[in-house]
Structure formats: structure tokens, C-alpha cells
Amino acid sequence: MKDKTVFICQGCGARYPKWMGRCSSCEEWNSLVEEIEEEAPSGGLVFAPTEPVLYQDVQNIPRQRIGVGIEDFNKVLGGGLVTGSVVLLGGEPGIGKSTLLLQVARDLAGGESTVLYVSGEESLEQIKLRGDRLGVRDGRLFLLAETNLERILAQAERLAPKIMVVDSIQTVFSAKMSSGPGTISQVREAANQIFRFAKTRQIPTFLVGHITKEGSLAGPKSLEHIVDVVLLFEGERDHSQRVLRAMKNRFGPVSELAVFEMTAAGLQPILNPSAFFLRERPREEAGSAVVCTLKGTRPLLAEIQALVSSTLFSGNPRRMTIGLDHYRTAMLLALVEKKAGYSFAGEDIYLNVAGGLSIDEPAADLGVVMAVVSSLKNMPLPGDWAFFGEVGLSGEIRSVSQPLVRIKEVQALGFGTVLLPAGNLASLDRKDLPGIECLGAKTVREALQRVF
Ligand code: TYD
Numbered sequence: 390m391k392d393k394t395v396f397i398c399q400g401c402g403a404r405y406p407k408w409m410g411r412c413s414s415c416e417e418w419n420s421l422v423e424e425i426e427e428e429a430p431s432g433g434l435v436f437a438p439t440e441p442v443l444y445q446d447v448q449n450i451p452r453q454r455i456g457v458g459i460e461d462f463n464k465v466l467g468g469g470l471v472t473g474s475v476v477l478l479g480g481e482p483g484i485g486k487s488t489l490l491l492q493v494a495r496d497l498a499g500g501e502s503t504v505l506y507v508s509g510e511e512s513l514e515q516i517k518l519r520g521d522r523l524g525v526r527d528g529r530l531f532l533l534a535e536t537n538l539e540r541i542l543a544q545a546e547r548l549a550p551k552i553m554v555v556d557s558i559q560t561v562f563s564a565k566m567s568s569g570p571g572t573i574s575q576v577r578e579a580a581n582q583i584f585r586f587a588k589t590r591q592i593p594t595f596l597v598g599h600i601t602k603e604g605s606l607a608g609p610k611s612l613e614h615i616v617d618v619v620l621l622f623e624g625e626r627d628h629s630q631r632v633l634r635a636m637k638n639r640f641g642p643v644s645e646l647a648v649f650e651m652t653a654a655g656l657q658p659i660l661n662p663s664a665f666f667l668r669e670r671p672r673e674e675a676g677s678a679v680v681c682t683l684k685g686t687r688p689l690l691a692e693i694q695a696l697v698s699s700t701l702f703s704g705n706p707r708r709m710t711i712g713l714d715h716y717r718t719a720m721l722l723a724l725v726e727k728k729a730g731y732s733f734a735g736e737d738i739y740l741n742v743a744g745g746l747s748i749d750e751p752a753a754d755l756g757v758v759m760a761v762v763s764s765l766k767n768m769p770l771p772g773d774w775a776f777f778g779e780v781g782l783s784g785e786i787r788s789v790s791q792p793l794v795r796i797k798e799v800q801a802l803g804f805g806t807v808l809l810p811a812g813n814l815a816s817l818d819r820k821d822l823p824g825i826e827c828l829g830a831k832t833v834r835e836a837l838q839r840v841f
């Protein structure tokens with residue numbers, strides 16, 4: 390019998406009988422790859438016959454969790470690694486995924502547990518070189534350079550480690566399937582089999598998944614619904630900080646976040662991210678404003694920097710933003726001109742969030758406005774003020790979520806005054822407020838008058 394072929398989108402897994410230039414499901418260009426139609430060996434899970442159970446008879450089994458050594462990492466996992474769970478760690482190549490998991494392996498193996506680190510990317514020597522940098526000591530850390538799924542599972546079965554790392558899922562392939570390694574069918578099959586292995590043997594497993602800048606996880610995207618937890622590891626190439634957060638967690642909230650600094654000796658947790666991102670802030674310089682944004686449920690102070698300078702050449706003045714939404718910033722500039730009577734005609738405007746952070750929360754609007762006007766007037770903002778508030782198209786300052794959490798963070802970092810939406814201030818009980826001056830503003834014009 391002739392093998393039937395099928396075209397599968399490597400981005401989302403949609404199947405087509407014929408090749409097309411663009412996947413009509415996820416709209417990715419050039420993502421279809423011809424694969425052989427086959428029944429996945431693990432396809433059609435065999436379930437033992439089950440009976441319906443009365444709701445009130447269902448038992449809640451307390452979950453056993455393993456601490457991974459890094460306290461903030463445990464929080465992101467919802468309180469540690471649940472036994473038998475599968476965690477996908479996604480991130481761009483070079484961001485530090487292997488480093489992070491080797492550190493976890495080091496900490497657990499140092500505590501007498503057996504750890505299996507499978508790598509299909511690097512040789513044992515390369516991993517050891519990295520491990521020496523990270524201070525891996527004698528312990529029960531086993532390395533396995535292997536990409537064949539069946540052999541990996543056989544070794545894991547034999548060793549019965551306390552945790553397993555598979556770096557990366559894209560390199561693993563099942564010899565029972567004819568599709569090429571790295572195709573979506575292979576990646577899915579590997580993830581499915583590892584998932585079942587982890588559950589039956591109660592061995593929690595980390596899967597590394599490479600994703601591209603555009604966030605398409607060639608393959609891993611389609612793994613998101615298979616695994617229990619999806620973590621993202623992000624950062625900018627030319628900055629040392631890295632942010633780890635959960636995108637999905639079957640065993641906990643997805644709101645926690647851990648910040649690390651990549652150093653010569655691996656990733657170091659940054660215990661006070663706000664202080665870290667403000668550490669080089671110039672005091673009393675025009676064009677610098679501190680805002681309090683939320684990342685998940687965690688408040689984070691960031692410095693917004695603006696530079697307004699006369700356009701040298703006639704024609705279109707420049708508008709550049711780094712770390713802020715370009716369109717939103719353009720809207721804010723138009724609004725400041727219209728509602729507060731400033732003119733940016735003939736001015737180039739550059740905006741940046743210090744430290745390589747990016748902010749996508751409208752609560753930073755008020756800080757953007759303050760930084761721009763401060764630079765235009767060449768007048769510094771008071772050094773111990775911080776700002777938050779969303780700005781609407783009529784120049785009104787709108788309430789944002791979690792005002793008290795933000796105010797407390799501002800106070801904890803030693804600021805004396807916070808300017809916030811009047812609506813937020815009115816909703817708060819005075820006696821809950823920490824010892825910091827809170828000023829409310831209803832409009833951009835009023836906010837600017839308060840400061841300048
Ligand atoms: P790596 O963990 O290999 O990234 P990934 O697995 O996500 O592809 O990290 C690679 C980068 O990290 C590399 O550019 C070197 C740097 N690095 C350090 O700066 N310090 C260290 O201690 C280690 C191990 C790596």
C-alpha cells in the first residue's frame with residue numbers, strides 16, 4: 390500500500406491534503422511540511438473502563454511538590470514542582486534555558502537526589518564546561534546525550550531519577566515514526582510519550598522548547614495543551630536581565646514572575662527587581678520619570694526616559710520608542726499638544742524604558758507624559774515622585790487595577806510622593822495607605838499643574 394502524505398503546518402499543526410503557501414488556520418507563511426500520514430504509535434490512548442463517580446465522592450489528593458532550589462522559581466511554579474508534572478520552558482535560543490535548568494539540576498543533585506539531564510543539543514563535554522562554570526559539584530547528576538525517544542525513556546526507566554530534563558524537545562524523535570526529526574508530528578509524539586511516562590513513573594520533567602522572536606514556537610506552540618505548565622524565559626540579548634513567568638499552570642496561578650541576572654557564574658535571582666531597574670537612575674535630570682507598572686500581580690518600578698530636541702533637518706520630526714508601544718505613545722503626544730497646550734512641532738522625540746524593560750500596560754501613560762513634558766521644558770521632575778495612571782483620549786486620567794499594591798511598592802522603594810488617578814485615590818481607604826503622600830489627578834492638565 391502506498392503511504393498517504395499529508396501537509397502539516399509546523400506552527401499550529403493544521404493538516405491539509407495539498408500544499409499551500411500559507412496556513413489558513415494560523416496564517417503563518419511557508420509553514421506546511423509534507424509528512425507521511427500515520428497513526429501515531431501512542432495514538433488512541435488505551436483507558437481502563439471507568440465508572441462515573443459522584444461529585445462528592447471525588448477525593449482531593451494533596452499534591453506533592455519538589456523545591457527546585459531557586460525560591461522565585463518555586464513561586465512561578467505555584468509552590469514547587471508537582472511530582473509527575475511536565476513543564477515546558479520556552480525561550481529564544483541563547484536566552485539561558487539550558488543554564489537555568491542545569492542550575493536546577495545542580496541544586497537537586499547536590500541534595501542527594503538523582504537527576505537525569507538529557508541533551509540532544511550539546512555534547513557531554515560542552516555541558517560539563519557549562520556545569521563547571523555553574524559550580525556543579527559531585528552528586529547524582531547524570532548526563533545523557535541522546536535524541537532517540539525510546540532510548541531516552543528506557544534510560545530514564547532504569548535510572549528512575551527524581552527529576553528529568555529534556556533539552557530540547559525539538560531534537561527528540563521517535564524511531565517508530567517516519568516523519569523527520571523536528572517536524573511537528575515528531576515533537577508532539579515525543580511530548581505525549583514523555584508526558585505519559587512522567588505521569589506513570591511520577592517523574593517530573595522539564596522540556597526545553599526553542600521559540601523564535603515572533604513567538605512562534607515551531608512545534609512547541611502545539612505542545613502547550615499537552616503539558617501541565619508552560620513557562621516563558623525572556624530578555625533582551627544586550628541586557629543581562631531575564632524574566633521567567635508562567636503562561637499556563639494546571640497547579641497554580643500564572644501571575645508570579647522571577648527576575649534573574651545572567652552573570653559569569655550563571656543566573657542570579659534578583660530579589661528586588663524594582664531596585665534593580667532603578668539602580669542607575671539619574672536624580673534631578675530632565676526627561677526621567679518613574680512609573681509603577683504590574684507584571685502579573687507583581688508591582689515593578691521602571692524609569693521612563695524622554696529626550697525632546699529640536700529637529701535639525703526640516704521635514705518630519707522623529708518619533709522613536711524603545712520598550713513602549715509606538716502607537717500609544719503617538720496618541721499620548723497628540724493629546725498633550727491638544728489638551729495641555731504644549732507644542733512638539735519641530736521637535737524630535739525619543740522615548741526609552743531603562744534597563745531593556747518593555748512595558749505594555751496603559752498605567753504607564755502618565756509617566757510617559759511626565760517624562761516628555763519634563764524634557765521639553767528642560768525641567769527635572771521631583772526626584773522622589775513616582776507616577777501611574779492611564780490617560781484617555783479626552784485627557785482624563787483613568788483608574789488602573791491594584792492601586793494599593795502599586796502605592797506600597799513605591800513607598801517601599803523610598804519615594805515620598807505618588808501621583809495617581811483621582812478615581813483610584815477616592816476608592817482607597819486613607820487608613821490603608823502607607824506613609825507616603827498620595828496625590829490624585831483627574832486630567833492630564835491637572836497632573837502637569839501639580840508638578841510644574
Ligand atoms: P544557554 O543556557 O545556552 O541558552 P539556551 O539554552 O536558552 O539557548 O545560555 C547561553 C548564553 O548564556 C551564552 O550566550 C552564554 C551565557 N552564559 C553566561 O553569561 N554565563 C554563564 O554562566 C553561562 C553558563 C552562560
Ligand code: MG
Nearest residue numbers: 486487510556
Ligand atoms: Mg540550550
